[in-house]
Amino acid sequence: MRGIIATLATVWRIASPYFRSEERWAGRLLLAAIIAIELGIVAITVLINQWNARFYNALQDRNWDRFVYELGYFCVLATIFIIAAVYQLYLNQWLQIRWRRWMTRTYLDRWLDGSNHYRMQLLGDAADNPDQRIAEDIRLFIEGGILPLGLGLLNSIVTLGSFSVILWGLSAAAPLHLFGVAWNIPGYLFWAALLYAILGTALTHWIGKPLVALNFQQQRYEADFRFSLVRVRENAEQIALLEGEQAERNRLLGRFARLADNWMAIMTRTKRLTFLTAGYGQIASVFPIIVISPAYFAGAVQLGGLTQTASAFSSVQGALSFFVDAYRQLAVWSAVIERLDGFDRSILTAREIATTPPVIAIEPAGGTAVEIKDLAVKLPNGAPLVNAQDFVIAAGDKVLVTGPSGSGKSTLFRALAGIWPFGSGTIRVPTGAKVMILPQRPYFPIATLTDAIAYPAEPGTYDTAAIGDLITAVGLPALALRLDEEAHWNRMLSLGEQQRLGIARALLLKPDYLFLDEATASLDEAAEASVYRLLAERLPGTTIVSIGHRSTLTAFHSRRVTVERQAEGARLSEEPAAH
Numbered sequence: 309m310r311g312i313i314a315t316l317a318t319v320w321r322i323a324s325p326y327f328r329s330e331e332r333w334a335g336r337l338l339l340a341a342i343i344a345i346e347l348g349i350v351a352i353t354v355l356i357n358q359w360n361a362r363f364y365n366a367l368q369d370r371n372w373d374r375f376v377y378e379l380g381y382f383c384v385l386a387t388i389f390i391i392a393a394v395y396q397l398y399l400n401q402w403l404q405i406r407w408r409r410w411m412t413r414t415y416l417d418r419w420l421d422g423s424n425h426y427r428m429q430l431l432g433d434a435a436d437n438p439d440q441r442i443a444e445d446i447r448l449f450i451e452g453g454i455l456p457l458g459l460g461l462l463n464s465i466v467t468l469g470s471f472s473v474i475l476w477g478l479s480a481a482a483p484l485h486l487f488g489v490a491w492n493i494p495g496y497l498f499w500a501a502l503l504y505a506i507l508g509t510a511l512t513h514w515i516g517k518p519l520v521a522l523n524f525q526q527q528r529y530e531a532d533f534r535f536s537l538v539r540v541r542e543n544a545e546q547i548a549l550l551e552g553e554q555a556e557r558n559r560l561l562g563r564f565a566r567l568a569d570n571w572m573a574i575m576t577r578t579k580r581l582t583f584l585t586a587g588y589g590q591i592a593s594v595f596p597i598i599v600i601s602p603a604y605f606a607g608a609v610q611l612g613g614l615t616q617t618a619s620a621f622s623s624v625q626g627a628l629s630f631f632v633d634a635y636r637q638l639a640v641w642s643a644v645i646e647r648l649d650g651f652d653r654s655i656l657t658a659r660e661i662a663t664t665p666p667v668i669a670i671e672p673a674g675g676t677a678v679e680i681k682d683l684a685v686k687l688p689n690g691a692p693l694v695n696a697q698d699f700v701i702a703a704g705d706k707v708l709v710t711g712p713s714g715s716g717k718s719t720l721f722r723a724l725a726g727i728w729p730f731g732s733g734t735i736r737v738p739t740g741a742k743v744m745i746l747p748q749r750p751y752f753p754i755a756t757l758t759d760a761i762a763y764p765a766e767p768g769t770y771d772t773a774a775i776g777d778l779i780t781a782v783g784l785p786a787l788a789l790r791l792d793e794e795a796h797w798n799r800m801l802s803l804g805e806q807q808r809l810g811i812a813r814a815l816l817l818k819p820d821y822l823f824l825d826e827a828t829a830s831l832d833e834a835a836e837a838s839v840y841r842l843l844a845e846r847l848p849g850t851t852i853v854s855i856g857h858r859s860t861l862t863a864f865h866s867r868r869v870t871v872e873r874q875a876e877g878a879r880l881s882e883e884p885a886a887h
């Protein structure tokens with residue numbers, strides 16, 4: 309019970325914000341219309357049930373006029389029903405897409421907000437596969453869950469109420485006759501329907517319960533398998549060079565085997581459940597006739613009464629066993645709820661970690677220098693990585709940062725960029741200064757070369773001819789002729805070429821502070837030297853901080869800082885750069 313309340317609370321937490329958002333009026337109106345139509349549909353079913361009695365009585369009495377009248381009546385009801393059903397579906401789908409669009413936008417905003425997506429990745433796999441959660445789970449939550457299940461529940465409650473009254477009335481009109489004796493059991497038809505449904509629900513719950521966990525696992529295994537395939541695609545070259553195809557094949561088949569084994573378990577469970585639900589559904593079509601047949605054969609009820617009872621009985625029993633039919637849907641749905649909830653929680657954790665002290669605070673400051681104060685950069689597990697008590701990078705400085713591999717140079721840059729949440733201290737950055745970090749492997753979106761270089765600026769922000777000039781200047785004249793070509797540049801170009809394009813991006817965006825994290829390491833020494841000369845020529849006022857291992861880099865820097873590894877975290881030590 310506590311589990312159900314907690315689940316309902318989670319559903320409320322996920323579903324309700326839309327109806328309080330800026331789109332609330334459209335959402336509420338659509339929902340109200342859908343509910344009104346659903347209630348109308350139940351009212352029509354009640355009218356059809358009453359029509360049933362009159363129609364079959366007319367048949368039994370061979371009353372032609374009555375028969376024709378009732379046929380006409382039915383046509384009117386059927387027409388209204390068809391229109392209601394069509395518009396119910398149409399409005400339902402309309403609400404689905406509006407709601408999904410709003411949720412997708414909201415989740416994307418929260419996921420991408422202030423490097424949250426990066427921090428979530430740092431925090432581990434609490435929210436693995438955000439792609440699945442945003443693309444699939446939101447859809448399943450709305451289309452496959454809350455709307456069909458919520459409306460089904462509403463329909464069941466209203467149907468149950470109206471048809472229980474009818475069944476109660478019919479029980480009085482056709483008292484139970486058994487062994488020649490009239491038994492006076494008030495509402496016996498209703499009680500029979502109730503017992504039948506409770507029995508079915510209890511059995512289904514008992515047999516179907518493991519399906520919840522199994523379905524949850526299944527979707528996880530499917531996502532894992534998909535993710536492994538994507539990894540192979542992304543690392544195709546490495547795998548081919550290492551001849552790792554057999555290893556990949558075995559690994560992929562291993563993942564698939566887990567998926568298939570789980571599926572077998574689902575199949576076995578579903579088989580048992582289907583035996584139950586199919587048997588239950590079959591018996592349901594004759595069970596009410598058996599219950600009312602003594603009264604019929606005793607002459608207490610006409611054929612119309614019999615068919616009306618059968619239809620009312622199946623409506624009550626159908627409503628009560630809503631849970632029975634919805635069980636599999638519920639099982640899949642609760643897995644979706646858990647995943648969306650987990651995603652929500654991990655977005656919150658990632659946000660909290662960036663705002664709950666101690667944090668590395670990036671503060672805007674007057675002056676022109678970047679000032680580091682009492683900085684302690686830590687690993688996600690809290691272990692110290694780099695410490696810097698007092699460190700100033702003045703405007704125009706050219707600083708070379710060296711140090712052993714793994715000493716924390718890149719992480720220090722991440723902290724300077726404000727995306728590394730673990731640690732404490734302050735980094736003061738001049739107000740309005742443009743800071744840019746160039747990594748070893750720059751990222752280019754799949755777009756035209758112009759837009760890929762100008763990223764993340766909006767397409768069209770920069771002059772195409774200027775971008776062409778920069779590409780030529782960084783030593784890629786052939787590429788300057790392909791500015792309008794759309795391609796997967798990261799896959800197509802060599803790492804050295806990508807690094808040259810990264811430099812072109814820096815020249816285009818003209819940052820005040822440029823941090824290069826081994827951003828020219830794949831170029832030969834001569835090319836690297838010409839790139840640094842280009843930077844000095846085109847960005848004379850820009851402060852440059854480079855991480856690099858080559859001694860030839862010293863010539864282009866005025867200061868040299870070494871990250872020295874120590875037990876309590878590396879420290880920065882400075883020595884004058886040799887010229």
Ligand SMILES: Nc1ncnc2c1ncn2[C@@H]1O[C@H](COP(=O)(O)OP(=O)(O)OP(=O)(O)O)[C@@H](O)[C@H]1O
Pocket residue numbers: 430687688693711712713714715716717718719720
């Ligand atoms: N997300 C992370 N989770 C756990 N440890 C991390 C994470 N990122 C980096 N580290 C660890 O922090 C240490 C410093 O990494 P970093 O990339 O900053 O080193 P580096 O000095 O730039 O090395 P290199 O010269 O090889 O590029 C490494 O031991 C690395 O394993």
